[in-house]
Amino acid sequence: MNQSLDAQLLAQLKQGKAAAYDALFLKYYKMLCVHAYFYLAEEEEAKELVQQFFVAFWEKGMYHHLEGDIKGYLYQAIKHKCLNRLRKWENEQKLAERVRAETIAAEEEDREVVENLYYLLEQALHDLPMQRREALTMVYIQDKRYRDVAQEMGISINSLKTHLKLGLKNLRERLKNKQEA
Template identity: 55%
Template structure:
C-alpha cells in the first residue's frame, strides 16, 4: 500500500467517524437534554452536562465501539452523570453549610473571648477606683438611683456625686481605650 493510499484511508476513516458521531449527536442530543433536565431541574445545567458527555464521547471515540441500540447506553450514561452531579452538589452544599457553621462558631468564640477580655479589664479597672467612685457608679448605673438619692445615701452633695461619677467614668474609659490599643 502506498503512502498516499494510507493517508486517504485514514482520512476516510476520520470522515466516517465524524459522520457517525454527528449522526448520534443530532439524533439524541435533545432527548438527552430533556432526560438530564428531569434530574437536574435546570435547563442550562442539563445542556452543559449533555454537551460535556458528547465531548467526552467524541474525544475517547466511544461512539465507534457502540453497536446495536445505543439509546440505552446514552440514557444510562447521562442519568449516571446527573446523579453524580446531584451528589456532588449535595456534598458541596453540606460542606458550605458546615463552613458557615464553623465560621459562625469561630466568630462567636472570638467575640466571646473579646467580651470576656473587656469585662475582665473593666472589672480590674473598677477595682482600682476609690471606694467613693465605686459606690457612686454602682448606685447610679447599676442600681439606677437618681443623683439626689445616691448623694443622700453616700452622705455627699449632688455636685460631689457628679464629680465622682465623672472621674470614675473617665478612668474606666481610659482603661478600655488603652486595652483596645493592645
C-alpha cells in the same frame, strides 16, 4: 430500522468518521437534554451536561467499546452523569452548611472571648488608683493628646507618662493573673 441506523452510525464512528458523530449528536441531543432535565430540573445544567458528555464521548473515543444498543448506552450514561452531578451538589451543600455552622460557632466563641476580655479589662481598670484610671481612660479610650490630658488633670506631661506607664503595667499584671485563675 432505527436500530440499524444506530448500528451504521456506530460502525462509522469506529472508523473515525466525524459525520457519524454529528448525526448521532443531532439525533439524540434534544432527547438526552430532556432526560437530563428530568433529573436535574435545571435546563441550562441539563444542556451543559449533555454537551460535555458528547465532547468526552468523541474526544476519549468512548464509542470504540460499544456494541449493540447505542441509544440505551447514551441514556444510561446521561442518567449516571446526572446522578453524579446531584451527589456533587448535595456534597457541596453539606459542606457549605457545615462551614456556615462552624463560622457561626466561631463567631459566637469570639464574641464571648471579647466580652470576657472587655469585662476583665473594665474590672482591672476599675481596680486602679483614680489618677492612673483617668490617665488611661483619657489617653487610650477617649484618644486625647498628652498635653490636653495633663492640663485637664493638673499634672505635668512627665507625671502623666508615669501614670500611664504604671497603669499599663498594673493592667497587664491584673489581666495576666485573672486569665491564669
